[in-house]
Amino acid sequence: MVTAVERIYDLDGGIAEVADASIYSPGIDVGKPLSLSCNAYLIRRAGQWILWDTGTGDELVTMPGGKIIAHGIRGVVTRTLMSQLAEIGVDPGDVSLLMLSHAHFDHVGNTRLFPKAKWIVQRKEYEAMFGPDFEEYGFSPELYKTLRDNPTEIVEGDHDVFGDGSIRLISTPGHTPGHSSLGVRLPKSGTIILSGDVAHFESNFVHRRVPEFNFDAGQTRASMDKIDGIIRSEGAQLWINHDTVQCATIPHAPQWVE
Numbered sequence: 001m002v003t004a005v006e007r008i009y010d011l012d013g014g015i016a017e018v019a020d021a022s023i024y025s026p027g028i029d030v031g032k033p034l035s036l037s038c039n040a041y042l043i044r045r046a047g048q049w050i051l052w053d054t055g056t057g058d059e060l061v062t063m064p065g066g067k068i069i070a071h072g073i074r075g076v077v078t079r080t081l082m083s084q085l086a087e088i089g090v091d092p093g094d095v096s097l098l099m100l101s102h103a104h105f106d107h108v109g110n111t112r113l114f115p116k117a118k119w120i121v122q123r124k125e126y127e128a129m130f131g132p133d134f135e136e137y138g139f140s141p142e143l144y145k146t147l148r149d150n151p152t153e154i155v156e157g158d159h160d161v162f163g164d165g166s167i168r169l170i171s172t173p174g175h176t177p178g179h180s181s182l183g184v185r186l187p188k189s190g191t192i193i194l195s196g197d198v199a200h201f202e203s204n205f206v207h208r209r210v211p212e213f214n215f216d217a218g219q220t221r222a223s224m225d226k227i228d229g230i231i232r233s234e235g236a237q238l239w240i241n242h243d244t245v246q247c248a249t250i251p252h253a254p255q256w257v258e
C-alpha cells in the first residue's frame with residue numbers, strides 16, 4: 001500500500017484493574033474482576049515520530065499495587081513509557097505530534113513528557129477537559145495540565161492529519177464528548193484502526209455494549225457502527241486498546257509492525 005507511514009510500535013501503557021467487569025458491559029460478568037491491557041502507540045511517518053495516547057503515568061511504577069484513579073479503576077504500571085521509548089532510541093523531545101483518543105487517566109498519564117509536541121484535539125474534548133464539568137467525565141486535570149501550553153490545533157469531526165489519508169483522526173464520540181479513534185495506513189498491513197475506547201474489548205464491540213460510565217450511549221453505539229463500516233469498506237483491522245486477549249497477539253515495542 002502506498003503510504004508515508006513507515007511503521008507502528010505498540011507500547012505497554014499499564015494495566016487497568018476493576019473489581020466488577022460489568023461496569024464495561026452492564027448485566028454481563030457482574031461481580032467478576034477484570035484486568036484490561038492499556039496501550040500507547042508510536043508511529044513513524046516520513047521521518048517524524050507521532051504518539052497516539054500516552055498510557056498510565058510512569059510515576060505509578062513505584063507503586064507495585066498501583067492506585068485507584070477514576071471510576072473505581074486501578075492503574076498499575078510495570079514498565080515506564082520512558083524506558084520503552086529509550087529502548088527504541090527515541091527521546092520524548094523527538095515526538096513532534098501528539099494525539100489522544102480521550103482524556104482518561106490511562107491515555108493521558110504521560111502527556112507531561114511531551115511539552116513541545118503539537119497536540120491535535122477535538123474541540124468537544126478540549127472543552128470537557130478544561131471546562132467546569134471535568135469530574136462528570138472522569139477526568140483528572142492535574143494529569144494533563146501541561147497540555148494547555150502545548151502548541152495546539154483544535155479540530156471538529158473527522159480530520160485527515162496530513163491530507164494524504166495516511167493518518168486520520170476518526171471522530172467517535174460517546175465514551176467521552178470528543179472521543180476519537182485513529183486510522184493508520186501501513187505499508188504492509190494496510191489500514192489499522194486504533195480503537196481508543198470506542199469499545200473496551202471485542203465482545204462489547206460485536207454486541208454494541210456500552211459501559212455504564214460513558215457520556216452518551218446512543219453516540220457510543222453510532223460510533224461503533226461507524227468503525228464497523230470502515231472495517232468492512234476498507235478491509236481494515238481493528239486494534240482494541242483494552243482487549244487483553246488481542247493485545248497478547250500484537251508484537252510490542254521494541255518490535256514494530258509495518
Ligand SMILES: [Zn+2]
Pocket residue numbers: 104106107197242
Ligand atoms: Zn481507556
